[in-house]
Amino acid sequence: MFDTPVQTSLPKDGDLPQNGYNMYIKRVKLENFKRHVSFEGTFFPGTNAICGPNGAGKTSLVEAIGFALFNHRSTKVSELLRKGARRATIIVEFEAAADGRDYIVERRITQRGGGHYAVHDLETGSLMAQGAGESQSVLQDLMQLDPNIELPQLFETTLGVPQGTLTSAFRQTPKDRKKTFYPLLRVEEYQSAYDKMREFLNQLKNRLSELKGKLESRLEQLEQLPEKEQQEQILRKETEALEVEHTQLEARKPQLVEQLDKLNEQQEQLRKQTQKLDKNQERLQRFRSEQRTAMRDFEEAKTSHKIVEAVKQDAKQHEEARQADKTLRQQQRDAKTVQEEISKLTLQAQSLAQSLETQTKEVQKLEALEAENTSLAAQVETQTKLEAQLEQLRKETLQWQEAKTRLKREESALEELKKEQSVRQTKVEELRKLQPKVEEKEQIGTKGKEISDRIEQIEKQDKERLAIAQRLEDFDKEFTAFEASLKADEEKHKTLLDTHQPIAKDLPQLETKLNTCQRELGALEAQIEREEQFSKDVSGGVCPFFKQPCLNLPEGQNLEQHLGNTLQKAQETRTQRKKDWDTLEKQIQHAKTSRNILQTDGEKLKIQLEEKHKLLEQKKQQRAEIVKTLEAFPDNKKELEELGKQRHQLREDYKVLHQLTKEAEKLPVEEGLYQRLQQDLTKRQQHVEQLQQQISSLSNAEAQIPPIEASLKELGNPREKVRFNQSQLKALPTLQKTLTQTQTKQTSCQSRLDTLAEKRKDFETLDAKLQEVSEQLQRTEEAYQKHLQHKHAAEKLPASERRLKEIETSLRQTEALVEELKESIKPLQEAFQPEQMKTLQDEFEALKQRSTQLNVLLPEKKERLSTLSKDIERLQLLRTEVAEQQGQCNRLKEVIDCCELTRKVYNEAGPRVTRALIGSISQEANRIFRHLMDQNRLHLRWSEDFELFVEEEGIERSFANLSGGEQMSAALAIRLAFVRELSSVRIAFFDEPTAHMDAERRHNLATQLMDINGFEQLFVISHDDTFESITDHVVWIDREK
The missing domain is CATH 3.40.50.300 (P-loop containing nucleotide triphosphate hydrolases)
Incomplete structure (x- = not known):
């Protein structure tokens, strides 16, 4: 609704x-x-x-x-x-x-x-x-x-x-209320920020400590810089000397290489000639061995040639008989294959004849079914027409029955619509009589709005007055706290002056005493040094200048004893002066600390006190202005009560008219419903007439169905017979094709049988020919084997003869070359000097060894020099980084001081913001509470421990002592004030x-x-x-x- x-x-x-x-x-x-x-x-x-x-x-x-x-x-x-x-x-x-x-x-x-x-x-x-x-x-x-x-x-x-x-x-x-409302005010974020900054501050302090640790470590590393710079100078000189030696060795090396190359060339020529002589001598021995082997092969080939010529004719006949036997054996295998194929084709021809007979019968049977289908075509057409007529009549019968049912339903609905039309018409007439009440309600609503606007204006003024009163109260609390803070700072400044001024005042006098003590210590050190030197020069109490005992000493005392006593007194005096020096230094340090405190904290407190005194005067002026503004507000209490009574009476009148106008506002809806009912009534009447006409036109369809069903029963089902025959006739083309293929196969098989029968006649004399060839093979077998045995050796006779002649020619040439090489080696052996070559090789090896040593030493020296240079460069960079880190330490100290001050601000801000928020919510809740209770004499207050109080005529009651309606209104007021003050959502x-x-x-x-x-x-x-x-x-x- x-x-x-x-x-x-x-x-x-x-x-x-x-x-x-x-x-x-x-x-x-x-x-x-x-x-x-x-x-x-x-x-x-x-x-x-x-x-x-x-x-x-x-x-x-x-x-x-x-x-x-x-x-x-x-x-x-x-x-x-x-x-x-x-x-x-x-x-x-x-x-x-x-x-x-x-x-x-x-x-x-x-x-x-x-x-x-x-x-x-x-x-x-x-x-x-x-x-x-x-x-x-x-x-x-x-x-x-x-x-x-x-x-x-x-x-x-x-x-x-x-x-x-x-x-x-x-x-x-109070504890549970704080858990409920404190998170809503979201002031815990200040405490959270205070707590989180503790961790950040600790991190900064840890970072400062870490930087100081690194700084100390790097300062220790910087102490190595002078020593490393001295090591670098020494190492650089050693490296330069080794480089000069290495240059000299490299200059001598090409000379030695040139001399050794000449000797190596002579040695290589001698070696090559000697090696060539050795190879030719070995070749000469090999040719002599090959000559003997070639002579033996020639004699064996000559003997085999004679045997092959003797059995040549019989071996030829044996070979011809072997070829003939091979041909006849192949023909014997062919004859067997032909016989096997004839047997196989004979069986195949018998099978094809049986298949041909079966397939012919199947084709004839299917051709008879095809003729039967042609004769049934007229009966199938008659059956189709009768079935179509029967289907149409059944549909019309079903439509007739449905139309009768719908007609009854529509007639019933039509009666209901007529009744509803009568009810709607009566209601519309009643609502039209209520229209004049709408204007009267609007007039009351306008007047009520004017009164509400005036009440809201007065409440707004009251809210401003209460806000200023609250502001004055908060200002007085702040003013009192400020005066207490000023007084505490004055006491602190006075204590600071009383404590440190007398100490700092003595600083010049203490510095003068320290200078005097320093001069005395210097004089004592010089005296002690002279006395000690003089004691060393004195021997046996004799004066070193006059070479005799000193006459100015007291009786019974020599010069050594006198000098010892004087030295002891001077040392004791020096020890006392050092103690005085330490005491004066501590006193001066204490005085300087007091002077610094007076110059920093004292001056800062003095400036702060001056500023606070000025601020105190400003606050006094501000308070006077707030009091003046508060006294300027008028007293609207009587007017507010009178307006409240008028608004209450208007509300009562408005309630009555509101109910009437709510009903009157339904007139357009009811008129629309009445018009739609009239339209629905007309449509349903037209629909009833259409259904009556449809029932009349379909009433004869049911009586025509039995005659058609009898005709179909008498006819049987010719369509089904034709469908069955057609399913059988689907195989006819395949059977006809198979029959043709079987006939073709039978003809091909018979033709192949005739061909094989003619071919079998050619193999009738094959056995006699095989017998004749076998006898010839036996007769020539021995001669054929000898021919095979000596044929290969006999064929080598020309080659053996040529090989023997070539080896004899090479043997003569090699013997001449060996003699020539022996003559050419003699001058080379006389020119080559092995002792000179050994001397030069030893010198070259020593040079190589020293050069290798230098190649190892020089990179090591250079690497050490590079490492030292890098260390020096690193330490120089480290010196720069140390200066930067010292600056970072100073900056970190400043950041830490700033963070500590910020944490102090956050720690003090939370309670102040809480008080401000509670005061603002309390003011808004008081306005809403007064409105809900419709009593301006009530005052709702929400305390800092989140407890609710209601004040009436100077008497304050806690939440537990309020009535149920007052408790609900107070709780509603606080919740609504929360929504307005702490959220932009006005829902x-x-x-x-x-x-x-x-x-x-x-x-x-x-x-x-x-x-x-x-x-x-x-x-x-x-x-x-x-x-x-x-x-x-x-x-x-x-x-x-």
């Missing part, structure tokens, strides 16, 4: 965001969410009442909004699904505070906990965000909320307080705020809630009808079956 919205109040201008828009919810659609199978409701700015019986799902609707917009849920996701459902859907349409445009949040959940979360731009249809994290971030932007605000916590603790918990937080102990949800109240208190609270300013949209959930008659918009929810 949805009513036309009537907005009775608008938000104040100061409550609108900077862009002029406020967020509000327009539409909510649910499917399978908790108790709701399917729900869709529209909402408007102002107060929206969600009413219905217990268990209908009113709270579930608010939970769905919290889950979709703020990601808040109090149970498992699976428990949000309706029992038996697999998936639930939530769709929330809202106008955004960021740009005033419409957006949709869609959230789907499943039994397994998965789902879909997305934000859509309704105007463009585009997807703005998808997934929980991205969607929540976009929603925060659209609501214009601080990114640090947790949306679930905002909904649970501020916007949508759960049923039955509205007043419970205020009944808790709030109240679940059963009138629980445990009687009818009068429920009615009063509901009436006051209607007039609360500064909120774009309020949702009030109730199971009774208190809010139904007075709120801007009502959504009624019934239990779903």
Whole structure:
């Protein structure tokens, strides 16, 4: 049930965001969410009442909004699904505070906990965000909320307080109240920043300590720099000397190589000639051996040639007999193959004759079926026509029966429409009589708005006066604290002067004493040195100048004893002066410290005191201005009470007219329904007439069916016979083709048999020929074997003879070459000198060895020199880094001092911000509380330990001593003030705020809630009808079956 919205109040201008828009919810659609199978409701700015019986799902609707917009849920996701459902859907349409445009949040959940979360731009249809994290971030932007605000916590603790918990937080102990409200104020961030900066400060201190440690380590490394620079100079000189030696060795090396190359060339010539002589001598021996072997091969070939010539004719005849035997054996195998093929073809011909007979019978049978189908064609055509007529008549009979049923239904509906038309006509006439009441209601609404605007103006002035009074109170507290701080600083400055001025005053005198002590110590050191030297020169008490005992000494004392006593006294005096020196140094250091403290802290305190005295005068002037402003406010108490009475009377009149106008506003809807009923009545009358005509035209179809069924029975089923024959005839083409192929195979088989019979006649004399050839082979076998045995050796006779002649020629040539080489070697042996070559080789090896040593030493020296240079370069860079690190240490010290000061500020800021926020919320809550109670003499105060007090005529009562209605109104006021002061979202949800109240208190609270300013949209959930008659918009929810 949805009513036309009537907005009775608008938000104040100061409550609108900077862009002029406020967020509000327009539409909510649910499917399978908790108790709701399917729900869709529209909402408007102002107060929206969600009413219905217990268990209908009113709270579930608010939970769905919290889950979709703020990601808040109090149970498992699976428990949000309706029992038996697999998936639930939530769709929330809202106008955004960021740009005033419409957006949709869609959230789907499943039994397994998965789902879909997305934000859509309704105007463009585009997807703005998808997934929980991205969607929540976009929603925060659209609501214009601080990114640090947790949306679930905002909904649970501020916007949508759960049923039955509205007043419970205020009944808790101070400790529990702090746990509830302190996170909402979000001032714990100051303490969090204070705590987090401790870790950062420790890191900075650790970093400073680490830098100091590294600095000490690097200063120790820098002590190595002078020693490394000296090592580099020595090593550079050694390296240069080795390079000179290496250059000299490299210059001598080519000379030795040239001399050795000449000797090696002579040695190589001698070696080559000697090697050539040795090879030719070996060749000569090999030729002599080959000569003997060739002579033996020649004699064997000559003997084999004689044997081959003797048996040549018989061997030829044996070879011819072998060829003939081979040919006859092949013909014998061919004859066998022909006989086997004849037997096989004979069997095949018999099989083909049997197949041909069977296939001929099958073809004849199928040709008879084809003729039968031709004779049945006329009967099939008759059967088709009769079946078509029967089908048409059956359809018409079915249509006739359906038309009769529909006619009865339509006639019944027509009667119902006529009755409803009469009822609607009566209701329209009654609603037309209520139209004059609408204008009267509008006049009352206008007058009520004027009164509300004046009340709001007065309340605004009261709020400003209370704010200034609170400001004066806070200012006095701050002023008192400032005076105490000033007095403490003055005491601190006086103590500083009293402590350090007398000490610093003695500094010049102490420095003078220290200089005197220093001069005395110098004189004593010189005296002691002279006395010690003089004691060394004195021997046996004799004066070293006069070479005799000293006459100026007391009796019984020699010069050595006198000098020893004088030296001892001087040393004792020096020890005393050193002690005096140490004491004076400590006193001077203490005096300098006091002087520095006076110059730094003392001057700083002095400047601070001067500034604070100036600031004290300014604060006194500020307080006077605040008091003057506070006294300028007028007393509007009587006017406010009179306006309250007038507004109350107008509300009572408005309630009566509101009920009447709500009914009058239904006139357009009722008139539209009446017109649609008339149109439906005309359409149904026309439909009844059409059905009557259809029944009349189809009434004869049922009587025509039995004659046609009898004719079909008499005819039989010729179509089925034809269909069966056609299925058999499908095999006819294949059988005909197979028959033709079988006939062709039979002809081919018979032709092949005739050909093989002629061929078999050629093999009748084959056995006699084989016998004759076998005898010839036996006769020539021995001669053939001898021919085979000596044929290969006989064929080598010409080659053996040529080989023998070639070897004898080579043997003669090699003997001559050996003699020639022996003669050429003699002068080479006389020219070559092995001793000179040995000397040069030893010198070259020593040079190579020293050069190798230098090649090893020089890189090592250079590498050591490079390492030293790099170390020196590194230490020089280290010296620069040390200077930079010293600067970093100084900067880190400054940062640490700044951080410590910042932590002090954060530590002191938290309580001050808490007091300011509680004061601001308390003022706004007091304004709302007065409005809800409709009593300006009441004053609501929220203390710093989050306890509520109500003051009336100077008497203050705690929350526990308030009545049920006062407790509920006070709790509502605090919650609404929270929403206004700490959130840019001007929406709030109240679940059963009138629980445990009687009818009068429920009615009063509901009436006051209607007039609360500064909120774009309020949702009030109730199971009774208190809010139904007075709120801007009502959504009624019934239990779903």
